Amino acid sequence: MKKKDHYGYLFILPFFIVFGIFSIYPILLTFYYSFTNYSGMGVPEVIGLANYTRLLTDSYFLQAFFNTWYIWGVNFFFQMLIALGLAILFSDIRMKMKGLGFFRAVLYLPNLITIASVALLFGILLGWHHGTLNHLLMDLGIISQPINWLNDPTTAKWSVALIGAWMWFGHTFIVLMAGISGISKDYYEAALIDGANRWKTLFHITLPLLKPIMLYIMITSLIGGLQIFELPMLLTDGMGAPQGSLNTMVLYMYNQAFKFNNYGYAAAVAYGLFLITLIFSFATFKAMYRKSMD
Amino acid sequence: MKKKLLILITAVMTFSLLAACSNSSSSKKADLTVWSFTDELQEPINVFKEENGVTVDLTIIPIEDYPTRLRPVLESGQGAPDVFTGELAFIKDWVEQDYWEDLSQEPYNVQEWEDDYVPYVFDLGKDSEGKIKAVSWQTTPGGIFYRRSIAKEVLGTDDPAEIGERMSSMDGLFEVGEELKSAGYRLFPDEGAVRWFAQGQDPQPWVNENNELVLTEGRINYFDYAKELRDKDLTAFAPEWSPAWFAAMDEPINYNAGWEEVDEESSDQTEVFAYALPTWGLHSVLKTNTEETVGDWAVTNGPNPYFWGGTWLGIYKGSENKDLAWKFVQMMTHDEEFLTDWATETGDVLSYLPVTEKIKGEFEEPFLGGQNNYTFFLEEAANINPGTVTRYDQQIDGFFGSMVGEYVEGTKTKEEAIEEFYRLVKNAYPDIKTPE
Numbered sequence: 178m179k180k181k182d183h184y185g186y187l188f189i190l191p192f193f194i195v196f197g198i199f200s201i202y203p204i205l206l207t208f209y210y211s212f213t214n215y216s217g218m219g220v221p222e223v224i225g226l227a228n229y230t231r232l233l234t235d236s237y238f239l240q241a242f243f244n245t246w247y248i249w250g251v252n253f254f255f256q257m258l259i260a261l262g263l264a265i266l267f268s269d270i271r272m273k274m275k276g277l278g279f280f281r282a283v284l285y286l287p288n289l290i291t292i293a294s295v296a297l298l299f300g301i302l303l304g305w306h307h308g309t310l311n312h313l314l315m316d317l318g319i320i321s322q323p324i325n326w327l328n329d330p331t332t333a334k335w336s337v338a339l340i341g342a343w344m345w346f347g348h349t350f351i352v353l354m355a356g357i358s359g360i361s362k363d364y365y366e367a368a369l370i371d372g373a374n375r376w377k378t379l380f381h382i383t384l385p386l387l388k389p390i391m392l393y394i395m396i397t398s399l400i401g402g403l404q405i406f407e408l409p410m411l412l413t414d415g416m417g418a419p420q421g422s423l424n425t426m427v428l429y430m431y432n433q434a435f436k437f438n439n440y441g442y443a444a445a446v447a448y449g450l451f452l453i454t455l456i457f458s459f460a461t462f463k464a465m466y467r468k469s470m471d
Numbered sequence: 472m473k474k475k476l477l478i479l480i481t482a483v484m485t486f487s488l489l490a491a492c493s494n495s496s497s498s499k500k501a502d503l504t505v506w507s508f509t510d511e512l513q514e515p516i517n518v519f520k521e522e523n524g525v526t527v528d529l530t531i532i533p534i535e536d537y538p539t540r541l542r543p544v545l546e547s548g549q550g551a552p553d554v555f556t557g558e559l560a561f562i563k564d565w566v567e568q569d570y571w572e573d574l575s576q577e578p579y580n581v582q583e584w585e586d587d588y589v590p591y592v593f594d595l596g597k598d599s600e601g602k603i604k605a606v607s608w609q610t611t612p613g614g615i616f617y618r619r620s621i622a623k624e625v626l627g628t629d630d631p632a633e634i635g636e637r638m639s640s641m642d643g644l645f646e647v648g649e650e651l652k653s654a655g656y657r658l659f660p661d662e663g664a665v666r667w668f669a670q671g672q673d674p675q676p677w678v679n680e681n682n683e684l685v686l687t688e689g690r691i692n693y694f695d696y697a698k699e700l701r702d703k704d705l706t707a708f709a710p711e712w713s714p715a716w717f718a719a720m721d722e723p724i725n726y727n728a729g730w731e732e733v734d735e736e737s738s739d740q741t742e743v744f745a746y747a748l749p750t751w752g753l754h755s756v757l758k759t760n761t762e763e764t765v766g767d768w769a770v771t772n773g774p775n776p777y778f779w780g781g782t783w784l785g786i787y788k789g790s791e792n793k794d795l796a797w798k799f800v801q802m803m804t805h806d807e808e809f810l811t812d813w814a815t816e817t818g819d820v821l822s823y824l825p826v827t828e829k830i831k832g833e834f835e836e837p838f839l840g841g842q843n844n845y846t847f848f849l850e851e852a853a854n855i856n857p858g859t860v861t862r863y864d865q866q867i868d869g870f871f872g873s874m875v876g877e878y879v880e881g882t883k884t885k886e887e888a889i890e891e892f893y894r895l896v897k898n899a900y901p902d903i904k905t906p907e
Binding site: 217304307312328415416418420432433439 | 880
């Protein structure tokens with residue numbers, strides 16, 4: 178019998194040491210803090226499940242939960258719509274799109290700009306009396322009085338969602354393109370010979386075979402979307418104005434920890450967020466996976 | 472043998488990985504490290520470097536992230552600066568912590584300086600036991616900075632005393648606002664500018680000694696003043712710190728493209744008459760954002776005195792360079808020669824009275840058309856009550872401001888806004904007692 182060698186473990190040990198110190202330890206420490214009233218200074222005092230019972234009845238957290246889903250939902254719908262449309266258009270074998278590399282780069286660009294710059298840019302575009310968009314719409318005669326985009330709960334949420342969609346559709350588009358190019362050309366050629374039109378190929382070949390890719394995009398987007406933070410933080414007052422409509426779960430956690438110094442409660446919010454992400458990722462995966470198996 | 476070698480390699484790899492994470496800052500350590508939230512210390516540090524032949528490393532962190540970045544290094548002591556500044560918004564919190572060296576002890580004995588400083592500035596650097604943790608070179612009373620040319624055209628004079636007289640009550644302020652409006656100007660950039668004058672009517676801390684939230688009548692009046700400013704259309708809709716807010720200091724801003732709701736007759740541009748700003752607003756806000764209007768400004772009083780902001784300076788308790796750090800703190804706050812130069816160059820209003828006494832007589836600020844703003848601000852500083860500062864101010868002011876905003880917008884009635892304000896405070900600080 179061949180002697181088993183354990184040296185391999187030594188080689189992977191550095192990763193696990195670093196991972197343990199910088200990831201596992203903070204995760205466990207946060208879990209401990211979630212049972213305390215730690216204020217960031219001094220010694221934490223264990224207060225049992227008080228933070229979690231508070232979380233369950235906290236109307237601001239509930240609002241943050243719905244805001245996050247609302248923003249992610251709108252964002253994902255438009256991001257997918259644009260990306261899918263473009264991906265189908267660009268990969269159509271009958272069209273033979275020219276300059277694909279150029280378009281891919283251009284469409285991906287918004288994703289490369291830092292969110293702080295994006296927030297500043299849209300802050301100026303969406304301003305009330307001084308914003309470019311309002312002046313433009315006014316000049317075109319579309320509106321007769323200025324719309325305070327970032328001060329109305331609905332338009333504020335839609336603004337954040339659509340900015341997010343604008344930032345991410347390029348990324349989604351590239352992933353979808355990769356997925357489509359993975360589908361064998363034979364199917365399309367066979368369909369072409371059989372006289373199937375574009376809609377038929379789309380609904381009977383492209384979309385069903387893209388399902389695993391779309392599932393992947395959906396779950397990664399969901400995990401990212403549930404953590405939306407920077408845009409709502411930077412676009413208005415950082416507290417979720419107007420009327421708390423931009424208060425997302427991570428923003429709420431951030432404010433509880435770093436603005437109000439309720440580290441213990443913020444740790445509980447973090448674990449609540451983790452649980453929610455876990456449940457919904459799992460549910461999404463289950464639902465989509467079962468359907469594609471049928 | 473082979474085994475030992477492998478263990479050695481692994482150990483080296485592990486340590487180099489860990490070292491990469493922690494070692495980057497200590498490799499080129501300066502003689503003194505300073506952390507602050509503005510670049511105002513850059514010039515003094517240059518002077519200090521030259522005088523002492525040392526290297527000083529200044530790290531500037533934006534004020535929003537400043538407490539968040541500073542707290543971990545102070546708690547752990549890893550990579551902590553030798554000297555760090557505190558802002559009014561968190562000074563109350565920080566003097567109670569064990570981060571700053573106690574300056575009332577040997578060899579500092581800062582309490583001996585006390586009589587030479589503006590009282591409130593010195594008091595805010597003390598903890599509840601009277602230990603002095605931080606000192607400041609400046610005092611930050613506020614006033615109303617206004618445009619002389621507009622004043623002359625509309626009000627017939629640009630004399631700060633006369634204009635101050637007219638704006639010494641809220642009614643007077645609104646009257647001036649109406650006159651400006653009919654001439655095509657706007658009194659303030661936004662409604663927030665009156666918050667100081669509302670709160671200052673009966674100044675009290677947000678949270679009293681019984682840990683109860685205090686909503687004074689003056690604060691409630693802020694709702695009405697803000698609403699009146701909006702309804703009478705006396706502002707330019709340029710929110711504080713927005714690009715339009717800064718732009719209006721130097722030029723007419725696009726404001727109304729003929730929107731019915733506003734006023735169809737008025738032109739699409741307007742100029743802003745005045746900004747409510749404290750001392751530091753002159754050199755770090757107005758001067759840095761103007762070219763055209765330099766020399767066209769003056770400062771005067773509003774309906775009541777107020778103060779806003781301020782930078783305190785202290786030595787980190789665990790610092791290894793306390794001697795040099797102390798030297799720097801001394802230069803910043805107690806060096807007559809340096810402070811005289813500093814004040815005359817920047818116009819920063821000092822809290823160190825021997826110097827202010829010396830320079831206030833013939834002080835002239837070219838930016839303010841040669842006005843002696845020094846005497847004005849020192850008089851305002853004498854009326855400041857430091858007892859109103861609490862460690863909650865920044866957040867609670869934020870909550871209150873956004874609720875006033877919702878009332879002005881019409882999304883909430885005054886009662887609803889106040890109720891929501893109580894809920895917000897309660898949510899952020901469960902220990903504070905709010906009225907039921």
